[in-house]
Amino acid sequence: MIRVLLVHDVRILRCGLAALVGSEPDMEIEAVPGKEATRSARALRADVCVADADVTGRLPLHELAGPARTPHDPLGSGRQVPRRLLVLVSQHCPGALRRALDAGARGFVCKDALPEQLVAGIRRVAAGERFVDNALAGTVLRASEVPLSARELTVLSAAAEGAGITEIARRLGLSAGTVRNYMSAITRKTGARNRVDAIRISQGAGWL
Amino acid sequence: MIRVLLVHDVRILRCGLAALVGSEPDMEIEAVPGKEATRSARALRADVCVADADVTGRLPLHELAGPARTPHDPLGSGRQVPRRLLVLVSQHCPGALRRALDAGARGFVCKDALPEQLVAGIRRVAAGERFVDNALAGTVLRASEVPLSARELTVLSAAAEGAGITEIARRLGLSAGTVRNYMSAITRKTGARNRVDAIRISQGAGWL
Numbered sequence: 107m108i109r110v111l112l113v114h115d116v117r118i119l120r121c122g123l124a125a126l127v128g129s130e131p132d133m134e135i136e137a138v139p140g141k142e143a144t145r146s147a148r149a150l151r152a153d154v155c156v157a158d159a160d161v162t163g164r165l166p167l168h169e170l171a172g173p174a175r176t177p178h179d180p181l182g183s184g185r186q187v188p189r190r191l192l193v194l195v196s197q198h199c200p201g202a203l204r205r206a207l208d209a210g211a212r213g214f215v216c217k218d219a220l221p222e223q224l225v226a227g228i229r230r231v232a233a234g235e236r237f238v239d240n241a242l243a244g245t246v247l248r249a250s251e252v253p254l255s256a257r258e259l260t261v262l263s264a265a266a267e268g269a270g271i272t273e274i275a276r277r278l279g280l281s282a283g284t285v286r287n288y289m290s291a292i293t294r295k296t297g298a299r300n301r302v303d304a305i306r307i308s309q310g311a312g313w314l
Numbered sequence: 315m316i317r318v319l320l321v322h323d324v325r326i327l328r329c330g331l332a333a334l335v336g337s338e339p340d341m342e343i344e345a346v347p348g349k350e351a352t353r354s355a356r357a358l359r360a361d362v363c364v365a366d367a368d369v370t371g372r373l374p375l376h377e378l379a380g381p382a383r384t385p386h387d388p389l390g391s392g393r394q395v396p397r398r399l400l401v402l403v404s405q406h407c408p409g410a411l412r413r414a415l416d417a418g419a420r421g422f423v424c425k426d427a428l429p430e431q432l433v434a435g436i437r438r439v440a441a442g443e444r445f446v447d448n449a450l451a452g453t454v455l456r457a458s459e460v461p462l463s464a465r466e467l468t469v470l471s472a473a474a475e476g477a478g479i480t481e482i483a484r485r486l487g488l489s490a491g492t493v494r495n496y497m498s499a500i501t502r503k504t505g506a507r508n509r510v511d512a513i514r515i516s517q518g519a520g521w522l
Contacts, residue, residue, distance in 0.1 A: 116425045117425065117426040117428070118331070118334075118402060118427055118429065118432060119327050119331070121330075121334055121428065122330025122331045122334050123326070123327070123330045125333035125337075196324075217325065221326065221329050268518065309476060
């Protein structure tokens with residue numbers, strides 16, 4: 107039995123995804139909003155977490171990707187089966203794919219895929235393999251060209267939502283100075299004139 | 315049998331919604347992306363269209379709400395059963411609710427509702443009644459306070475996506491001068507200093 111944790115903030119859509127996967131005889135589903143994801147992933151001891159990468163800028167994807175193997179336990183040694191993260195991602199959002207990749211996601215299913223594709227992806231990731239939807243081949247290439255790091259993308263996403271330096275610092279648990287440093291790096295790397303310009307360029311390129 | 319047309323641009327979510335509603339014995343579902351919605355609504359002769367109001371700024375909601383009763387046929391006279399529109403809308407988006415209301419939507423279901431609520435809403439709207447999810451009571455009140463018309467909200471949504479005057483005019487089939495007039499009215503009504511300020515104010519208030 108594969109224990110699947112589905113993460114989506116919109117309940118009616120979350121229930122819909124659960125209905126798609128829940129009819130599979132070898133899968134056991136729980137569906138929760140983003141803010142309950144980390145706790146539920148632990149409590150359920152989920153084998154695979156499925157999350158929507160586009161709308162989860164604030165979701166701690168790396169926590170859903172499960173505990174990293176420590177130097178003391180390099181092979182996982184079977185005592186603790188690592189959770190595996192599969193993300194739903196849009197073809198037009200290489201930035202979201204990049205963020206998920208950096209967080210340790212092992213499966214990538216296109217949001218325009220058929221349900222069968224999602225189910226196949228979950229089985230492959232549960233079996234310890236990697237899975238990349240064919241439809242995302244181009245997006246993976248473009249993700250490798252995104253000039254911003256996962257952290258910079260998170261900072262810029264918050265700025266694009268209208269948050270100021272102080273608010274971004276609070277949300278991400280950083281100092282205001284650090285956020286300012288990130289913003290300078292972002293502006294430089296995107297070749298922008300200022301913060302608003304960096305948001306515009308990044309949205310246009312699909313990085314945000 | 316109630317013929318339901320489900321409209322959502324993201325296929326995997328569309329399939330999920332269809333799975334939720336499709337298990338009802340009295341409903342027949344077709345699910346399509348926004349760009350096929352108007353044609354499919356006609357071809358299927360749908361009784362109820364279900365659309366996501368938040369992500370369908372470009373969707374001709376009024377066309378999905380079905381043909382208006384003309385002065386020559388004030389009662390619909392049974393020859394052409396009017397389609398009825400039910401929208402899924404977030405509690406935090408009074409602007410989207412306002413737009414759907416102006417377009418002639420008759421059902422409003424919260425995106426955080428349980429599937430049973432959506433199914434109940436579809437049955438009520440199919441029977442010719444209006445349906446407003448209890449969870450949306452506050453949003454309906456706030457929608458009545460949105461100072462912008464449905465058209466102005468559409469113009470401002472396009473501007474918030476980064477489209478310039480020319481691009482907005484092209485998309486909406488208007489002249490550049492008309493779009494400029496809309497933008498002036500929007501800036502005035504929102505008490506903004508300029509276009510960017512109007513976007514910021516409107517997003518903060520949940521109008522966009």
